[in-house]
Amino acid sequence: MNVAAPADEAxxxxxxxxxxxxxxxxxxxxAGTKSAMLRxxxxxxxxxxxxxxxxxxxxxxxxxxxxxxxxxFSAIETTLEAAGQHMIAEPPDFSRLLGATGxxxxxxxxATNFSGPRRIAAGAVRDHVLGVRAVNGIGETIHSGGRVxxxxxxxxxxxxxxxxxxxLAVLTEITFKVLPxxxxxxxxxLRGLEPPAAVAALAAAMxxxxxxxxxxxxxxxxxxxxxxxxxxxxxxxxxxxxxxAYRGEKLCTALRDFGRVEIWPAAASRPAWASIRxxxxxxxxxxxxxxxxSVRPSRxxxxxxxxxxxxxxxxxDWAGGLAMLVxxxxxxxxxxITDAVLRAGGMWLVLRTPAAWRASAAMVPPEAPALAAITRxxxxxxxxxxxxxxxxxxxxx
Amino acid sequence: xxxLPPPKPDVMVRRAPIxxxxxxxxxxxxxIADALRLKPYETDALAIYRQPPLAxxxxxxxxxxxxxxRFCQAHGVRVVPRGAGTSLSGGALxxxxxxxxxxxxxxxxxxxxxxxxxxxxxxxxxxxxITDAVADRGFFYAPDPSSQLACMIGGNVNMNSGGAHxxxxxxxxxxxxxxxxVTIDGDIFDIxxxxxxxxxxxxxxxxxxxxxxxxxxxEVTVRILRAAEGTRAMLAGFRSNAIAGACVADVIASGIIPxxxxxxxxxxxxxxxxxxxxxxxLDAAAMLIIEVEGAPAEQDFLCARLAEIxxxxxxxxxxxxxxxxxxxxxxxxxxxxxxxxxxxxxxxFCMDGVIPxxxxxxxxxxxxxxxxxxxxxxxxxxHAGDGNLHPLIxxxxxxxxxxxxxxxxxxxxxxxxxxxxxxxxxxxxxGIEKRDLMGVQFSxxxxxxxxxxxxxxxxxxxxxxxxxxxxxxxx
Numbered sequence: 077m078n079v080a081a082p083a084d085e086a087x088x089x090x091x092x093x094x095x096x097x098x099x100x101x102x103x104x105x106x107a108g109t110k111s112a113m114l115r116x117x118x119x120x121x122x123x124x125x126x127x128x129x130x131x132x133x134x135x136x137x138x139x140x141x142x143x144x145x146x147x148x149f150s151a152i153e154t155t156l157e158a159a160g161q162h163m164i165a166e167p168p169d170f171s172r173l174l175g176a177t178g179x180x181x182x183x184x185x186x187a188t189n190f191s192g193p194r195r196i197a198a199g200a201v202r203d204h205v206l207g208v209r210a211v212n213g214i215g216e217t218i219h220s221g222g223r224v225x226x227x228x229x230x231x232x233x234x235x236x237x238x239x240x241x242x243x244l245a246v247l248t249e250i251t252f253k254v255l256p257x258x259x260x261x262x263x264x265x266l267r268g269l270e271p272p273a274a275v276a277a278l279a280a281a282m283x284x285x286x287x288x289x290x291x292x293x294x295x296x297x298x299x300x301x302x303x304x305x306x307x308x309x310x311x312x313x314x315x316x317x318x319x320x321a322y323r324g325e326k327l328c329t330a331l332r333d334f335g336r337v338e339i340w341p342a343a344a345s346r347p348a349w350a351s352i353r354x355x356x357x358x359x360x361x362x363x364x365x366x367x368x369x370s371v372r373p374s375r376x377x378x379x380x381x382x383x384x385x386x387x388x389x390x391x392x393d394w395a396g397g398l399a400m401l402v403x404x405x406x407x408x409x410x411x412x413i414t415d416a417v418l419r420a421g422g423m424w425l426v427l428r429t430p431a432a433w434r435a436s437a438a439m440v441p442p443e444a445p446a447l448a449a450i451t452r453x454x455x456x457x458x459x460x461x462x463x464x465x466x467x468x469x470x471x472x473x
Numbered sequence: 474x475x476x477l478p479p480p481k482p483d484v485m486v487r488r489a490p491i492x493x494x495x496x497x498x499x500x501x502x503x504x505i506a507d508a509l510r511l512k513p514y515e516t517d518a519l520a521i522y523r524q525p526p527l528a529x530x531x532x533x534x535x536x537x538x539x540x541x542x543r544f545c546q547a548h549g550v551r552v553v554p555r556g557a558g559t560s561l562s563g564g565a566l567x568x569x570x571x572x573x574x575x576x577x578x579x580x581x582x583x584x585x586x587x588x589x590x591x592x593x594x595x596x597x598x599x600x601x602x603i604t605d606a607v608a609d610r611g612f613f614y615a616p617d618p619s620s621q622l623a624c625m626i627g628g629n630v631n632m633n634s635g636g637a638h639x640x641x642x643x644x645x646x647x648x649x650x651x652x653x654x655v656t657i658d659g660d661i662f663d664i665x666x667x668x669x670x671x672x673x674x675x676x677x678x679x680x681x682x683x684x685x686x687x688x689x690x691x692e693v694t695v696r697i698l699r700a701a702e703g704t705r706a707m708l709a710g711f712r713s714n715a716i717a718g719a720c721v722a723d724v725i726a727s728g729i730i731p732x733x734x735x736x737x738x739x740x741x742x743x744x745x746x747x748x749x750x751x752x753x754x755l756d757a758a759a760m761l762i763i764e765v766e767g768a769p770a771e772q773d774f775l776c777a778r779l780a781e782i783x784x785x786x787x788x789x790x791x792x793x794x795x796x797x798x799x800x801x802x803x804x805x806x807x808x809x810x811x812x813x814x815x816x817x818x819x820x821x822f823c824m825d826g827v828i829p830x831x832x833x834x835x836x837x838x839x840x841x842x843x844x845x846x847x848x849x850x851x852x853x854x855x856h857a858g859d860g861n862l863h864p865l866i867x868x869x870x871x872x873x874x875x876x877x878x879x880x881x882x883x884x885x886x887x888x889x890x891x892x893x894x895x896x897x898x899x900x901x902x903x904g905i906e907k908r909d910l911m912g913v914q915f916s917x918x919x920x921x922x923x924x925x926x927x928x929x930x931x932x933x934x935x936x937x938x939x940x941x942x943x944x945x946x947x948x
Contacts, residue, residue: 137726138830138860160728195669202678203647218919224827225859226644226899228633228682229907229914230941231923235646235678244674256728279588285611285702316728319771326768372589372667397589397669423672440672446660451674453929458922469673 081124085209085217085248091123092246092463093215101463104242106146106181110188112174113427114241114439117465125183128248133223136161140206140223142251145183152182162257165201166192168353172360173402174428183247189239190368192353193290193312196282196394202238204253210237210245213459223251236454242465243473244458258314262324263290263345266309266335271295271377274309275396277334279373281311282395284330286323289314290349291395295380298357298391302348310340312349357391358402365405365429367413371422373397379416386412405429414441440469475563475905477524478939480570484550488527491550495530495572498540503578505529514555514573518620519563519906521820521870526553526567531575535653535661535691538574542689543659545572551935552657554685556597556628559620561823562904564632564684568939576627579691582606591650591667593694596627600634603695612697615642618900619811627690633682635900637807638764640858641732642698644900646681653692654680657931667694679926684902685937687930701766704732706800707776709783710757710790714738717759718833720786721857724763725830727782729775733764734858735807738837741852741865742806748813751806754790761857762807764800810854810865818850818867820876822883826890827899830860836893840864840886847882849875861899862890888913903941911943 080091095102101119105111107126126146133142136159143152149167156162167185171177186208191200207221210233220233237245266277274293281288290312299308311331313323320342328337340348351357358366367388369379376396383390388403403409410426417424418441426439443451448470455462455473467473484491492506505511506528515525527550532538545552551571558565567573579595582602586592587610592603600621603614617636618624624634630652635644642648651665664676671677680687711717717736724734737745737753737760746753753760761783765775776793783791794800806813814821828836837853844851844866855863864886868879887897887907891914897907911920924942927934 135829135831137722139725140829189670189675191670199643199647200670202675203643212922216918216922218922219915220919222894222896224829224895224899226635226639226827226856226861227896228644228900228902229897230903230911230920231926232633232646232678232682233923233926235675235681236926238678239675255730259728276588279590282590283587283610283612283699285699287701316774318774319767322768322770370668370670372586372591374586374589394669421666422668423670425672443673444662446656446658447662447664447673447676450656450676450930454674454926457925457929 078121079124080121081127083127085128085211088128088246088248089211089215089217092211092213095121095463096214096461099461099463101466104246104465106184107178109171109176109178109180110174110184112176114469115467115471116431116434117468119466123246125246126181131155132249133251139225139254140251141254142223142249143182144249145181145247147182148179149182149185150179156254157257160257161254164194164198164204164253164255166194166353167201168192168355170355170427173355173358173366175360175362182250186238186247186250187240187242193292193349193393196291196397197287197289202235205234205238205250206253207251208234208237208247209249210247212245213461213464218245221251225253241468243468244455244464246464260317260320261312261314261342261345262320263310263312263340263348264324264327264331265338265340266331267304268306269309269335271380271392273334274307275373275377275392277309277331278311278395280331281327284327286313286327287315288312292352293392293396294357295391297389301357302351310348312345352393355400358389358400363405363430364402365410366427367401368425368427369399369401369413369417369422370397371417371420375420375422378420382416383413388413405433475522475909476944477568478944480568481549484527484570491548492528494544495528495541498544499530499532499537503531503533515567517558517560517563517565519561519566519904522563522566522905524567524569526571526573527569529573529575531578533578535655538689538691539655539659539661541574542655542657545935546657546659549933551938553937554631554689556625557599557623559624559628560632560904561825561901562898562906564902564904564940566905574689576625576691583692586667587612589667590697591694592697593692594626595692596690597625600624600626600629607697611700613700614695614697615648616645626693626695630681630690630693631683631685632902635861637733637735637856640734640856641730646678648696649677649681649693650696651694652677652680652690654688654690656688657935665694684904684941686927686941687936702768703772704764704766704800705772705776705794706762706764706803707779707793708760708762708790708803709788710754710760711786711788712758714759714837715834716786717761720761720783721830721833723782723785724779725858727778729778731763731858732766733762734856735762736853736855736857737807738853740850741810741854744813744817744852745806745810748816749806749809751802753806757789762803807854814852814865814867820868820870822866822879824862824864824866824883824886825898825901826862826887826895828860828862828890828893828895830857832893833857833860836862836889839889843882843885847878849879849882860895884910905940908941909943911941
């Protein structure tokens with residue numbers, strides 16, 4: 077296999093132009109920490125963005141940050157932290173779950189569009205992408221958006237490329253909005269609730285005026301990894317210290333009817349939310365499959381129950397709207413989960429599964445025929461020869 | 474006057490059978506073809522451009538929308554989707570050979586779900602009606618364009634509308650969960666739903682802001698949010714645009730993200746004060762309206778910090794509201810800004826460029842010089858926190874020379890925004906108004922890439938075809 081890892085955008089475009097001319101597919105990746113997810117790509121050549129590295133713009137007073145796609149996430153986090161700011165969508169690191177080593181890149185974070193617990197209050201990774209530079213499947217360099225906070229000029233290719241898993245164009249540089257990191261945080265915690273009561277409590281928290289920025293339910297198996305002996309239901313508040321104290325107390329009062337309420341200060345709350353974000357509360361077994369499910373929050377408990385009855389364990393984030401599930405890579409379990417999602421109305425994605433299954437089964441729900449036709453035509457509009465990560469999302473795209 | 478594509482002769486000669494065909498799909502007064510009744514549809518909020526359409530059709534269901542689109546596709550008829558007609562960029566300007574597809578009769582609120590914090594409404598429901606439907610439980614729909622009393626959610630989706638409060642809550646795209654859409658082929662399908670993350674490509678993100686060029690939106694599922702315990706406004710007047718601009722930068726750098734951070738320059742202060750009598754400081758060169766939210770004690774804390782920052786910049790006046798009535802008074806002049814300018818000038822263009830916030834004062838200085846050169850009054854009222862400028866260029870459209878000068882000044886201001894590192898439009902859309910400036914912001918290759926994506930949805934370019942992209946193909 078040939079591997080190309082250009083260090084600049086022009087080099088990236090040259091590799092893609094050659095591949096387009098030769099009609100030879102490329103496996104496109106950053107650090108490869110998420111290569112184990114979705115479908116495997118059959119390609120003779122690999123194109124790595126890792127060497128497109130470096131922060132190209134940081135203007136804290138304008139809340140704007142740009143970096144080349146291959147820039148490692150820790151360098152970005154460190155730079156933001158030094159200025160008291162953070163990446164709004166709290167992107168997760170699934171390395172442990174996916175059995176990956178190395179450090180995810182900014183390009184990988186945007187190309188997969190996985191968002192952390194703060195998604196429910198502050199939006200997804202894609203919501204804060206202000207601009208992108210990319211090379212399409214012909215080898216043409218294109219940009220969309222820019223470095224300003226509002227922009228509706230032309231079609232929004234930032235959102236189209238975010239979450240497209242490198243199948244439409246190769247991101248080379250990304251500009252995103254950042255915000256001041258909160259001065260303080262806490263979690264209001266209930267113990268021992270069953271999922272339906274937990275999600276009702278979290279709905280009450282989200283429906284309160286206290287600015288909840290995280291809302292998760294960990295059944296006993298997941299709670300055990302945080303040292304709990306029974307289920308944990310957590311609602312997070314992030315703000316100035318005085319506001320955190322005030323809102324924490326008010327939220328405790330608001331949730332009193334659901335059980336005995338306690339407050340975890342930042343020292344206990346922060347690591348708990350990092351574990352929830354990165355799915356460290358789930359077992360990581362290479363023989364198991366992992367599903368990520370998004371439904372309307374009130375349907376989360378039903379998904380958890382259906383998965384549990386068929387042999388999986390998991391937990392709920394996003395006030396019930398996100399279920400992370402782990403279990404044997406068995407068809408019976410997969411059908412139980414996907415059927416439950418179909419009934420609830422929502423989406424599922426197989427985050428990890430043994431190799432044999434990956435190549436032969438759908439890893440995301442199939443699209444309706446009219447939409448599938450548009451998917452193929454849009455793919456062709458950006459990558460007419462089908463050389464960028466072919467088959468990664470859908471078998472025929 | 475901006476160029477429109479020549480009407481298709483084969484469509485123009487078949488006007489009568491096309492109207493008859495539409496009458497077979499949408500009954501009663503849902504098809505309009507007589508000249509007098511077409512009059513209200515010949516323009517939108519960019520009222521200096523006018524063009525009566527071939528006909529107007531007002532379907533009442535998604536299925537009727539699909540039937541109309543199938544019919545238009547089969548007969549090669551262009552379609553201009555329209556909500557309330559409040560576009561400031563001419564997004565709903567008809568073409569002579571086009572059918573205007575008005576969505577205002579799809580005006581039902583279909584579902585409100587407080588537990589899952591979402592509402593599903595038809596495209597013709599007004600922006601404010603969504604908030605009105607959920608306000609009794611303390612909820613609201615966040616994006617709040619100035620036209621929110623009239624503008625419809627389907628139009629908001631197509632233009633990705635913003636508003637004064639999007640600094641904290643985001644624009645339309647950040648507050649949507651799902652859409653029901655109809656393709657030009659008449660296929661109906663759902664994008665997203667009531668859940669946060671969808672599988673596959675981000676169709677929701679691509680369609681939002683696509684200005685009616687990709688699909689017709691008939692239903693929208695939005696997020697509804699619980700409002701904070703309360704809000705409070707403050708006002709600070711400064712001695713120059715540069716000083717006010719520097720104050721904006723310090724506010725953002727302080728770690729406080731206000732809910733709104735609005736900027737008005739001297740001409741805007743005077744126009745609004747004369748109109749609304751809001752008690753604005755007439756001796757100030759620039760003024761900020763800052764809004765925070767939370768419980769009273771939190772408001773006290775934030776306003777005290779913000780006042781401390783403002784004091785570093787030697788304010789001419791500094792007023793923190795102590796009651797909701799005082800907050801409303803501070804907002805009163807800003808909210809009446811368009812009316813205020815309409816009172817002192819027969820016509821105005823409301824521009825919508827965006828610049829990096831660090832370049833506020835130099836951009837405003839340059840706009841002032843350009844306005845002086847063009848001998849046209851310009852006032853600036855805008856969302857300072859996100860750099861979204863709204864220069865209002867005042868002119869008399871009956872004076873052809875001034876009209877031409879106003880058009881050129883508008884274009885020059887937008888080019889300046891791009892040169893400053895910004896963009897042509899932050900929330901009004903490209904529409905017809907900024908169409909021929911797209912080459913300033915995008916290369917020929919980039920415009921062709923966007924056109925190919927348009928073609929993937931609408932191969933014959935029947936949906937709002939004369940908007941956004943310059944008529945002359947880039948290559």
